[in-house]
Every structure is written in C-alpha cells, then in structure tokens.
Amino acid sequence: MAEFALWRRELEWILCATYASRGAVISEREVIEVRVGRRVLWVGADAFSLPNITRATTVSMVPNRxxxxxxxxxxxxxxxxxxxxxxxxxxxxxxxxxxxxxxxxxxxxxxxxxxxxxxxEETYYALVIEIGGASHTALVSFDIDELRDLTHRILDAIEDPDAAFAVRIENYIGHVGDNVHVSGTGNVGKAGR
Structure with missing residues (x-):
C-alpha cells in the first residue's frame, strides 16, 4: 500500500507543471500599457513613484527540468x-x-x-521593480530584449523629470517561481517547502 501511495504521488508530480521548484502557473496573457508621465511609472493598473524606485532589473526564470x-x-x-x-x-x-x-x-x-x-517549456523573463527594499514583479514576458529596453527607459525616466513614454507589452499572468525577499530588514531569504 505504501508503494502505491509513492507511485501515485510520483504520477501526480509528473502531471503537474514544473518551473523553479514546482512553483509556476502561467494561466493567461494580456497586453498591458507601461507608461511614464508626471514622475509616475504605470504598469497596467499598478503605479510606482519614479523617485522611490531604487532598482529596476530583468531576471530569467528557467524551467527546472x-x-x-x-x-x-x-x-x-x-x-x-x-x-x-x-x-x-x-x-x-x-x-x-x-x-x-x-x-x-x-x-x-x-x-x-x-x-x-x-x-x-520556455524561459520567462520578469521586470522587477524595487521600492524601498521590497521587490515587485511588474510584468512577465518571453521577450528579454523588450524588457531590457523597457528597463533602460524606466531608468532614464528616473533621471529625467520631464520624461514620458508609453508602450504596450504582452504580460503573462500567474505566479512564477518562489517569493523571495532578499534585501532590507526582515530578510529571510528563500522560504522553501
């Protein structure tokens, strides 16, 4: 009976999606507008004050095969x-x-x-915005070049108070990877299973 339970658990695991540590579910995609105006970065409905952004970067999320x-x-x-x-x-x-x-x-x-x-399964790339030590995944895409260009435009807008732009980008909705807090106070690193 114990062998059957192990066998069933293995089958369930194989039939589940596998990213990072079995932590991704990309359910759908949408085209969102990313724009800067009046010192505010808008990513869809999320607003980030440009003077408060301490870091903007792209990260790769490679499937763990x-x-x-x-x-x-x-x-x-x-x-x-x-x-x-x-x-x-x-x-x-x-x-x-x-x-x-x-x-x-x-x-x-x-x-x-x-x-x-x-x-x-393809590699996803995420635009990560840090504000006051907290990281926020702003959007997820397959196109690393588009995200790198967007990151540079955001960083340029931080330096230029008159900067303004608007782009439309395909965003993949869902949870990708682990939630990790690695900076600022309360750093716990990666909370695993």
Whole structure:
C-alpha cells in the first residue's frame, strides 16, 4: 500500500507543471500599457513613484527540468516492476497479461508526453521593480530584449523629470517561481517547502 501511495504521488508530480521548484502557473496573457508621465511609472493598473524606485532589473526564470527527469526515471522503473509483476501473475489468464501491458503502455505514453512538455517549456523573463527594499514583479514576458529596453527607459525616466513614454507589452499572468525577499530588514531569504 505504501508503494502505491509513492507511485501515485510520483504520477501526480509528473502531471503537474514544473518551473523553479514546482512553483509556476502561467494561466493567461494580456497586453498591458507601461507608461511614464508626471514622475509616475504605470504598469497596467499598478503605479510606482519614479523617485522611490531604487532598482529596476530583468531576471530569467528557467524551467527546472532536472526534477522532472528524475521523477520520470523513478516512475518508469516502478512502472516496469509493476508491469513485470502483473504480467507474471496474470500470464495464465486469457487476457490478463495483455491488459496489464496495454495499461502500462498508455501510462508510459502519458509520462513521455509530460516529459516532452517539460522540455518544451520556455524561459520567462520578469521586470522587477524595487521600492524601498521590497521587490515587485511588474510584468512577465518571453521577450528579454523588450524588457531590457523597457528597463533602460524606466531608468532614464528616473533621471529625467520631464520624461514620458508609453508602450504596450504582452504580460503573462500567474505566479512564477518562489517569493523571495532578499534585501532590507526582515530578510529571510528563500522560504522553501
């Protein structure tokens, strides 16, 4: 029974999305307006006072594929053991071994499809704005060049009180990665599971 619980947990994990430490869910995307005017940075409906921005940067969020590969290998080994045991026990029945083999083949196909989907996941890039030691992920995109250009425009606007611009950018909505607080008072680093 304990082996079945472990097997089920591995299957559930493989069927879940895998970014960073199983922490990303990108549910949809939207085009938002990023603009600067009157010393305020607007990212969609969020407003940041330009004089209070201490840092603007882009960060990469690369899918962590190693846990997916590790779980895949463990599950394939368990599936092979269960299949061999099932075929051995049911070989005397008319269709028992055939049914066990068919179910195992379907599970193996699902596992391979999930592994392929993990390897096809793209790297996301985030525009991070720091205000008074607190970091805010302002937007998430696949286009690193667009985010770098936007970061430079924001930094230029901090230095130039008359600066104004407006751009539309595709933003991916959801939670990506871990929530990490690494600056200022109350620094706890990464809170893991």
């Amino acid at each position: 190693l846990p997916a590969v590790s779980a895949f290998v463990r599950f394939v080994i368990m599936l092979a053991i269960v299949t061999a045991t099932g075929v051995t026990l049911l070989r005397r029945t008319e269709f028992g071994a055939l049914i066990v083999s068919a179910v195992s083949a379907v599970l193996a196909a699902v596992l391979v499809a999930r592994l392929v989907s993990v390897f096809r």
